[in-house]
Amino acid sequence: TSRIATxxxxxxxxxxYLYSKRPQVEDGPxxxxxxxxxxxGNTPLVKVQSLSRLTGCxxxxxxxxxxxxxxxxxxxxxxxxxxxxxxxxLRPGRGDVVFEGTSGSTGIxxxxxxxxxxxxxxxxxxxxxxxxxxxxxESYGAILQKVKPASIVDPDQYVNSARxxxxxxxxxxxxxxxxxxxxxxxxxxxxxxxxxxTGPEIWDQMEENIDIFVTGSGTGGTIAGCGKFLKEKNxxxxxxxxxxxxxxxxxxVNHGVMYDxxxxxxxxxxxxxxxIIEGIGLNRLTHNFKIGEKLIDYSIRVADVQAVRMAKxxxxxxxxxxxxxxxxxxxxxxQAAQNAQKGSKIVMIACDSGSRHLSKFWKQASExxxxxxxxxxxxxx
Ligand code: PMP
Numbered sequence: 614t615s616r617i618a619t620x621x622x623x624x625x626x627x628x629x630y631l632y633s634k635r636p637q638v639e640d641g642p643x644x645x646x647x648x649x650x651x652x653x654g655n656t657p658l659v660k661v662q663s664l665s666r667l668t669g670c671x672x673x674x675x676x677x678x679x680x681x682x683x684x685x686x687x688x689x690x691x692x693x694x695x696x697x698x699x700x701x702x703l704r705p706g707r708g709d710v711v712f713e714g715t716s717g718s719t720g721i722x723x724x725x726x727x728x729x730x731x732x733x734x735x736x737x738x739x740x741x742x743x744x745x746x747x748x749x750x751e752s753y754g755a756i757l758q759k760v761k762p763a764s765i766v767d768p769d770q771y772v773n774s775a776r777x778x779x780x781x782x783x784x785x786x787x788x789x790x791x792x793x794x795x796x797x798x799x800x801x802x803x804x805x806x807x808x809x810x811t812g813p814e815i816w817d818q819m820e821e822n823i824d825i826f827v828t829g830s831g832t833g834g835t836i837a838g839c840g841k842f843l844k845e846k847n848x849x850x851x852x853x854x855x856x857x858x859x860x861x862x863x864x865x866v867n868h869g870v871m872y873d874x875x876x877x878x879x880x881x882x883x884x885x886x887x888x889i890i891e892g893i894g895l896n897r898l899t900h901n902f903k904i905g906e907k908l909i910d911y912s913i914r915v916a917d918v919q920a921v922r923m924a925k926x927x928x929x930x931x932x933x934x935x936x937x938x939x940x941x942x943x944x945x946x947x948q949a950a951q952n953a954q955k956g957s958k959i960v961m962i963a964c965d966s967g968s969r970h971l972s973k974f975w976k977q978a979s980e981x982x983x984x985x986x987x988x989x990x991x992x993x994x
Pocket of ligand 1: 831
């Protein structure tokens, strides 16, 4: 009997061992999803091998371009829609319209999500918006209102125009449909969704070990939300704002003053930034940026020419085909690495892919030599 008991015990242990080694569901492909909104977030983090090797640090890119709408803005658009739904201001199937003023990725995210969730997207945008973005918005069938580029203080500027249109629809007695103004620059849902999702994902993917976080600011939502979460986890982590030429945020962060020059103050276009980089850089302070401002340790200013060369460098050396703001972040990450201890772990955001920037940024980047070196990338001449 004792031999039978021993054999049974061994068999049981073996069975338990084999059971514990069975293929895990999480190891397989993701489970089926109800709609495209459920594909948002949980984006990959990848080591940028070339930059890591050449700087002696570990540089990682958080690939927000892997969201279904192609950028981090999917997270923000979904959070804003869910908040309006929770407050009873949006209901599917009633003809409700989400209004936003944007020339960028946010419009594309709203266009995609409104179609999936039973709403209409109405996007006001400057009439010089790039063709790729216009074509995407048209493909999603969003209602587009093109306005002349103007300063934010101008009532006809695209953000102001979106706000007015939303109010007009909600007050229209001839329809039940409601209009909401998404207001990504001022809306708390923006930084909060990065605090709730992007920040924790990075912390987890980095195995709770990150020394430096680098990103730019368009609305400020990403740097505020991720910066706040990551600093709460590691108060010694350094948070760096990557800023394109012509943006006032660099001076604001490093010197406490907003404007590049006195001339810019009086200019009608003073809120526009003189750069080919899209989506980041600003000459005004937004609510989302203000939330993150005190968390930023310092800012690195990046010239367009550096970002353009970096785009080609990463494409050739790593197979990473990135958009303009991602390349600004990569240049700043390298500069941060050059000033940091060897082995420092650095995370940058890869906001969107190069395919959205073919006609402008990548037109220049594609002409850069495939043999461009990192020294040449970092040189401003
Ligand atoms: N990159 C791109 C391509 C963007 O569209 C944006 C958002 N405007 C950003 C970066 C900056 O993100 P945030 O608005 O969270 O500052």
